[in-house]
Amino acid sequence: ILNVEQSPQSLHVQEGDSTNFTCSFPSSNFYALHWYRWETAKSPEALFVMTLNGDEKKKGRISATLNTKEGYSYLYIKGSQPEDSATYLCGLTMNSGYSTLTFGKGTMLLVSP
């Protein structure tokens, strides 16, 4: 069983705070790591797909880093806004990439005005 761990389970910050979450995974047979944002009553939305060790991606105020050798990825949100409130999921594919995504349980972020 592939174990993808996310921490913290939930987080409550104030508007303007910067925050970060962690996704940990087994480093062997790594192919790709995905980050998704899942807002209540909406579909999960892809944020990043990362494949290379040391990769860093950015989308607006959100960025992510990847360390495949030690098996972790960080997601950062700079200057959190209430609209960032969502569950952030990471998912892992192994080997060829035609395997399916195995997801962690997510980090639930609440940003208060």
Added chain:
Amino acid sequence: GAGVSQSPSNKVTEKGKDVELRCDPISGHTALYWYRQSLGQGLEFLIYFQGNSAPDKSGLPSDRFSAERTGGSVSTLTIQRTQQEDSAVYLCASSTDRGRGYTFGSGTRLTVV
């Protein structure tokens, strides 16, 4: 269509009844996935279709669950003799190739009473 469409959006059924959930993926996406999220749990993989290959059914929790994908497009997930533990949000996703993120539908919330 522009996105992944799922129907119905909500379904309440009595224990023991059969239900069918439908997914219409993005046109041209060869890969189609079914996941579910039960209360307090992460996204759980159910089944994966890739082109004309035999589906990966390794995530189906019991033989009461089955799925088919007709003509490489629309997929139907069928749950026979529903049980209360089948209550969950069932999500469908499609993708075009292994390097890209999934596009999720808005899900079907199934409640078994």
